[in-house]
Amino acid sequence: MANTFKVVTFAAEPNSAGTAYEMYTVAASTTTVVLGLILTNIHSTSVTVEVELHSDTANRGGDNDVTNGISYLVKDVSIPAGSSLELLSGGKVVLEETDEIKIDCSVSDKVSGTLSIMEIT
């Protein structure tokens, strides 16, 4: 197994407020550990953001043989102008293949993101 550290960034998303921007999708045969996520308000006033984890993993068998759904790592959290929100700085999130991290913002094109991950293949 190989461990690869990566950074995924975007400058200004989402294209349309209310339609979450797909920031990262786990590749096939890959498990990803999210090490950190920083979202930065690049607007002149406060914005609110949400971070969604889309997971369709299912059929593990045994007691947990259920299909995952969409969870929110944060929802409608306010970021003042000129400030950043540092997520997942302590606890880590594990992503399985095809899982996605999506970002939404109350104002179009006014949040910038940096995602630090380690991919295990």
Next chain:
Amino acid sequence: MAYIGRTPTPAALTASDITDGIISTAKIADNAVTEPKTAWNDVPYRNIIINGDMSQSQRATSTSSVATNGYHACDRFRLAKGDSTAVVTISQATDVPTGEGFFNSFKVDVTTEDASFVAADNILIQQKMEGQMLQHLKKGTANAESLTLSFWVKSTKTGTYIASLYDRDNSRLISKSYTVSVSDTWEEKSVTFAGDTTGALGNDNGASLDVWWWLGAGSNYTSGTLATSWESSTSANHAVGQVNSLDSTSNDFLITGIQLEVGTSASDFEFLPYDVNLQRCFRYFEHIAANNTFIGMGGSYLADYVGLHRYCTPKRGTPSITQVSGTDYFRIYTGTSVSFDSFTIAYASQHGCLLYAQPTMTDNLVGWFTCNNASAKIALEAEL
């Protein structure tokens, strides 16, 4: 989760975020409570009404068969009555709202009903107020003050009632309605009258402003549109909508806790000490003596007897004497006693007078005089 840079400003607290009674006195800085926050409830003598708790009733505690205008029981409160054939008993009652601190009320008990008012009929309770007591209202100026009238009322007859302010100096009036919702149940009412930028009140001891509580009114007073704003007095607009609370001998109307104050909201009733309240009433009516009690001292001048009487408080104006007199109702004691029927008043001012009798005395005697009959009564009146 952590912020880099500024953290969001917390949402402002709303009243619902604060638990009732949770803020202690220590949490409030001494200088944080400013006068505007407290003045409305702390201004002494803010109640323009005198004897609003009905605790003073010098003339009588009850007068039956009242069919005419006049002061019949509680000091300063007058029954005004025009044309109606109703007959009532006026009393200082002990029926009061529970737990409010009152011990007396002004009661109108209908003993002869008037179920069918003719046009000119009217009957109301009133208090007349001196203009020099009201200059702070700034009536007739751009800064005229609003007034709020609050009171407790209990009436057998439910429905719409009218309370009015009448400016006697300028013949202007404003009326507000209130509703008695439940029969024979004490209810607290409050109405606010806008300030009047027209018509200054005379700065003198004359009657300038009245408060009226209507009990019933004929069409001369109800056929127009209620004067909810100050206007030149038009009778038809005085009491539009007023129920007839005199239409049955089963009906009673009681009122107490009356307060008229500057502002647009009613504060707690301002209880004055009993003696202070009585002192304020003395300005208009002073009971001197009754039954077999002492009246004063004096001496004989030629064949007459003259006694000096200094009032308990300066009167509003030169008073007149009010007495219950009769054969030998009064008596003078010198070397011997001499009875007589009545007094007259002489050299009266706002501060004192001579009580004068003509019982045929010997000149140059000093003595004292009393009531000499259980029914005898003597008082001075300078009412509005």
